[in-house]
Amino acid sequence: MKKLLGFKRAVSFLCAALLLLSTIVFSNQFSIVSKAEENTYVYFYNVNHWSEVGAYIYGDKGELLGGWGNTTASAASEIGEDWVKVAVSEVPPFNIIFYNKSNDAKRAELYLPTEENLYVTANSESYTSASEAEENSVPDAEDPEEEENTNTDFEGETVVYFLDSKDWGNIRSYVYGNPGEALGSWPGQEVEKADELGEKWDKITVPAKTPFSIIFFNAENDSERTELLLSDERHVYVTGGKAVYGSKNEAELAEGFADPSLMTDIYFYDYKNWDDINGYFYEKEDNENKDSKSYVIGADWPGQAAKKDESLGDNWWKVSVPKDASEEPFWGVFNNGVNQTEDIFFTDKEKVYVTPSGATYSSKEDAENAAKEEASVKDDCEEGPNTDLEKEISFDGSGAKTPYNTLQAEAAKTNGEVLEKSTEYTKAIQSEAIGRQAVKLNDSGDYVEFTLPEKANSLVLRYAMPDSEDGLGNNGSLALSVDGEFVKDIELSSKHAWVYGSYPFNNTVSNGKSHRYFDETRILLAKSFEAGAKLKLEKTDSTQYYVVDLIETEYVNAPITQPEDTISVEDFGAVANDGNSDLAGFTKAIKAAKETGKGVWIPEGNFDFPDKKAIEVNGVKIYGAGMWYTNLNGAGAAFKYSGTSKFYNFAINGVSTVRDDKGDLAAFEGSGDRATNVTIENIWIEHTKVGVWAANTENLVIQGSRIRNTYADGINMCSKTNGSVVRNNSIRNTGDDGIAIWPWLADSSNNTITHNTIQVPTLANGIAIYGGSNNKATDNYITDIINNGSGIAVGTEFDIKKDFGGTTTVSGNLLERAGSRQSDESYDIGAIWMWASKRSMEADYQIVNNKIVDAVYEGILLEANYALDKVTIKNNSIDGATYAVEVFEPSSNYGAGKVNAEISNNKTANLSVGFIKNNNPNAVLNVVEEKEETIIDKIKEVITDIVEVVSGNDNEAAESSQQDNSVKNENVSTGRSDGQTSVSSSNNTDSSDNGQKVEAVSVSAETVDANADVEKIMATTNNITTSKNQSRKANKTSAETVTENEEISLSNDLSLDNDDSKTEESDKEEGTVVQSSDADENSISDEAVPAAANEEANNSGIFVFAGILGVILISAIYLALQINKKYKNK
Incomplete structure (x- = not known):
């Protein structure tokens, strides 16, 4: 009886399941047939009265309206006079573009998420009704987004000439960078013929002064392009060979359209086997003054590729410069992108045989004889491992082990406005806050109050405040009190915050697209306060508002005393706190230390470097009194290192306000000469172009440092940086990747990025690995990615010398609120991003044991x-x-x-x-x-x-x-x-x-x-x-x-x-x-x-499924009999 009851239950369950299945089969079939017979209308409010409105749909469902340019919207008079519509065979979601067919740069482009949002405005917004759309629509002339994205306040005029040496024919030009999109948004403007220069010359008049970045491209295939920075008003003769010259003749010589005897041929003897030799050439505003302004001749760094000249023998390379050195002297550097010569001054067409030391000779034989003596000189590099890695750090989970406590404003006591979480890039200030929330102090008396978790005598304040109308920054202050007692006014400025326009961004407010809202200030207090003390920041002035993201509180120990076996920069003329340049005193001290085998001591105080000239260090150790006490300030507060150089315990405070890749300096940069066992430890870096740009460096160690508010990368382990370790650093608010490995001109492999805390890069990724072999990103803590990036990216987006090999490891990392919108190409980026965008990635990639929390889009x-x-x-x-x-x-x-x-x-x-x-x-x-x-x-x-x-x-x-x-x-x-x-x-x-x-x-x-x-x-x-x-x-x-x-x-x-x-x-x-x-x-x-x-x-389909249902019922009976048979056998 129990067996029979079990059989009946099985049959009942089976029949119920089959009935449910058959119901779904029929409902799905009827639904699909019905949908196939319907059209969905999408409406567009043509408030700008475009004569013809085109429409285009793309995405997973394909081009539902045909290819670009195929569909013209028709009048939707049933809604209103300015309405048009298109019929679509599918319902949303899909991506749609409405555009002016007379000028398709004018467009509304958006994603329609549901079939309710079918009323589109020129502001690229969608609504559920026509009335709501009309109410929120703004014509172009009044559209604040349009208005702020178009800069018409340019100064001056520059005529740029283009030699169409590649016979592109249909050429356009686009300008971006510091003055903004001076030729309008992409794809810019058509060039015009420059008949005054010759048949192959075109020109474009740019309504702005140099410097600016410009692209000339083939309008039929925009991958064929020349893209470069024009740095002065004279060097404006551009060629299809991706180079710029100071005259028509130079450009034509370089492209083979003039008498080659007017060129200067220069020969390089590569006895060091650098291989892949380049010649980078430039002229000076004052050729007698090496430090005067320079102008590139031809291709930008690393320059023009040299060719082997076997007629001279093995290891000889040749490059031709489109100038007569006897008439017009110029400068040059031979390099392989990593190793390089000294800057060489060429003054005639005879002394043109060069060795890696940068010396020039009048004959091949003289150069080869001198090279034998050069080869016997040893560099200043220690071999073996970097002993600074022997310092033990006890980590607790992912990220850096820091000496400070971080207190978020939104979790503190406040009477101000707590800003809701937002990821709206360029629209919401809090989108760039840690945790995407902050507190806004609007009125005098508004405050935020924090409770100290531990004893502290210092604090870092991360804040935002309005920019000035000229983009140069406002000043203000917040009153600091502790336990109700006034301590001091904390001076604040927006000078280093707020950038605008297109990459690489600028300070021109009218360019719109504002971002990089936050900056930081640090305060060492006169006394310490115990745990439980109440720190209040209060608005007391007339500034429109302040936004407080967080504070960091820390107990800072007394200054470090001078180590033994060091010499002080003060003994060589450097004077703290006097406001004068200390470059000469530092240079003399470093030279003396090199000669005596000692280290260099920088005592407590502020030392100034106003000129953009880096301090050169070769095989010397430099010590400061602590990152809170020893400060190097100014545009030239930067080091170029080689040999085994080491840097400990000081701060570098730059003065950058925009990204200037040509002009500004990295706080630390490999000079190009070989370097080993370099250490950068307990260094605080702010407001520089880059924190550390390593090159030709082996066994580099960067640890215990804070790199904040740079305008490009925090750390880049670039060409030929191998076997290096970046660990236990805090990196925040960088203008590009927080930490990158980029084997641009030579391999960068066997590097480890571990236990770092990386927060809010305002562009790109927390960590990026762009090639090389056996690189690792492990146990890092990465939060709040803003735009065009992920928490960790592994990809082939950029040109490199060495593609991926071995095993690339991404392991044990904690990523919170990571991933962002790819705003240039409009797709979503995950918290971790494998990115085979430009070349194949055929190696081994281990994405293991990571924790992703609240990814903005995909994990x-x-x-x-x-x-x-x-x-x-x-x-x-x-x-x-x-x-x-x-x-x-x-x-x-x-x-x-x-x-x-x-x-x-x-x-x-x-x-x-x-x-x-x-x-x-x-x-x-x-x-x-x-x-x-x-x-x-x-x-x-x-x-x-x-x-x-x-x-x-x-x-x-x-x-x-x-x-x-x-x-x-x-x-x-x-x-x-x-x-x-x-x-x-x-x-x-x-x-x-x-x-x-x-x-x-x-x-x-x-x-x-x-x-x-x-x-x-x-x-x-x-x-x-x-x-x-x-x-x-x-x-x-x-x-x-x-x-x-x-x-x-x-x-x-x-x-x-x-x-x-x-x-x-x-x-x-x-x-x-x-x-x-x-x-x-x-x-x-x-x-x-x-x-x-x-x-x-x-x-x-209906008849097919009717047959299927019958067979399903027969199958059910068959299965029931099989089950019954099974029970009988038992």
Whole structure:
């Protein structure tokens, strides 16, 4: 009797499940047929009265209105006089552009998230009704965003000439940088013929004075371009060879259009085997004064590539300069991008044989003889490991171990305005605050009060205040009191905050796009205060507002005393606190220390370096009294190092207010000569171009330092920086990558970035690895990425000498609120970003044991314009993201690259969309289900077989199954011949779905027929939901098609998805997701295509599913009999 009761229960359960399945089958089929017959109208409020309004749609669903320029919006008189509309065969979400067909730079471009938001304005906003859209629409002349992004307040005029040596023909020019977009937004303006110079010359009149950055490009193919900085009003003759000259004749000589006998041929003897020699040449405003302003001749650094001259023998290289040195002397540097000669002054056409020391000779023989003597001279480099790494640091979790406490303003007591969390770049000040929140003090008497957690005698205040109208900064103050007793007014300024316009940004307020709102000040107090003391910051002046992000409180010990075996800079003429230049005193002290083998001591006080000339150090140790006590201030507060040089315990305070890559200095920079075992320890750096720019450096150690508020990178381990360690540093508010490894002109490998705290880079990434072998980023704490970057990026975006090799490791890092919008190309970037954008990445990549919290978008993004191979994503924790992992190919210009990734044992929670999204058109995701087969699994297998029979694809299914079985050990499915994406995913846990183990899924981006909808039901049975894409955008020059792709959310829950909106959205998908599982890990690969691809199949789908339902019922009876037979046998 119990057996029979069990049988009846099994049959009842089975029938209920089948009835539910059949209901969903019919509802989905009818829904899709209905949708195929409807159009969605999107309306545009043409408030600027464009004569013709074009419309273009792109994204996962493809070009729904055809290619760019194909669709013109029609009048929507039923709404109002200025309304137009387009009919779309799909419902949102999708990306749409409305544009002026007479000038497509005028456009409204946005992402429509739902079918309710169908009323679009010229402000690139969408609304749910026409009246709401009209109410919020602003014409161009009044649009504050338009107005602030267009700078018409330029000064002067510069005519720039372009020699079309590459025969581009149709040429445009675009200007950006310090004066703003002087020729308008991209793509700028057409050039005009410069007949006065000759047939191949064009010109453009720029309504601004130099310096500015300019691009000349082929309008038919904008990858063909010359892009450079014009630094003066004379050197304005540009060539297609990416070079600039001071005259028409120089440019024509360089490009081979003039008599070569007028050139100066210079020869370099490379007995040191530098290889890949370049010649960088320039002239001076005053050639007799080496320190006067210089102007590049030809190609920018590292200069023009030299050619081997075998007629002179081995190791001889030749480069031709388009000037007669006898008539017009010039300067030059030979280099391989890392090693380089001294600056050489060429004064005639005879003395042109150069050795690596920078000496010049009149004959090949003289140069070779001198080189023998040079080769016997040893450099000042210690060999072996850097002993400063022997200092033990006891870390507690990820990030740096710091001596200060950080107190957030929004968590403190206040009567001010607590700003809500925001990530609105260029719009909300708090988007650049730590934690995306801050406190705004608007009125006199507004305050924020902190409680000291430990004894302290110093504080750092991170704040924002309004900029001045001229962009040069306002001054103000906040009153500091402790326990109700006034202590002092803390002086504040916005001088080093607020930049505007396009990269590399500037101080011109009218350029708009403001950002970099925050700066910091540090105060060493006259006495210490105990734990529990109340520190109050109060607004008492007429400044419009102050925004307080945080304070850091610290107990600072007394100054360090002078070490033994050192000499003081004060003994050589340097004087603290007098406001005069101390460069001469420092230079003399360093020279004396070098000669005597001693170190250099910099006592407590402020030392000044007003001129932009770095202090050169070769094999000397330099000590300060502490980062709170010894201060080097000014534009020349910077070191160029070589040999074994070491720097301890002082601060460098620069004076930069914008990013000036040509003019400003890095606080520390490799000189180009070989350096080993360099140490930069306990150094505080602020307001410089870069913190540390290492080059040709081995065993560098940077530790215990604070690098804040730079205008480019915090630290860049550039060309030939090897075996180095960056650890236990605080890096904040950099203008580019917090820490980067960039093997630009030579390999940079075996470097470790570990236990650093990196916060709010205002552009780019917390950490970036752009190439090299066996580099590691481990146990770092990275927060609050702002724009165009991720917490950690590994990619091929920039030119490099050495691509990836060995194993690149990203492990043990904690990333909070990481990832951002790629604002140039309009897509979302994950907290961790694998970025095969310009070249293939075919090495080994380990993304393991990281913790991602509250990612702005994806947890991990795999971007693959090119191949991305051997990626392991394992044992990571992702709590809060859109997707845990996204596979993404952003541009049809390149085509999707092959991706090979293993994804396993990851824990996820609070994913707003799903576990994995595949946006690569060649995607095949192989996943293995690891659980015992159940009755429901058997039903799924039966349904799969039925689908194949009904659709006539039995043979194809069998072949697909054989293919999958043949590769099951590698977990790779066969894709198209032009590339594929393979992802094996197992044992991933989504705690937002009851902690269940993620199921195995196989997804194919190839195409089939109407049985896609049955396959969709199978996917739904296993809680595999599909949903639509976030906003994607075409590049600056044209809107591009993104091939249809699928998004996948994975769960091991066997129940149906209870979210009706998700199910409905899934039904709208044009493609399908195919579930494949087997207890023996043998996968069945079923193909899928957009249902819309075969209209006839859609129309006949109802009859197909009616047949399927009948077979399902027969199968149910069959299964029931099998179960009954099983019980009888028992």
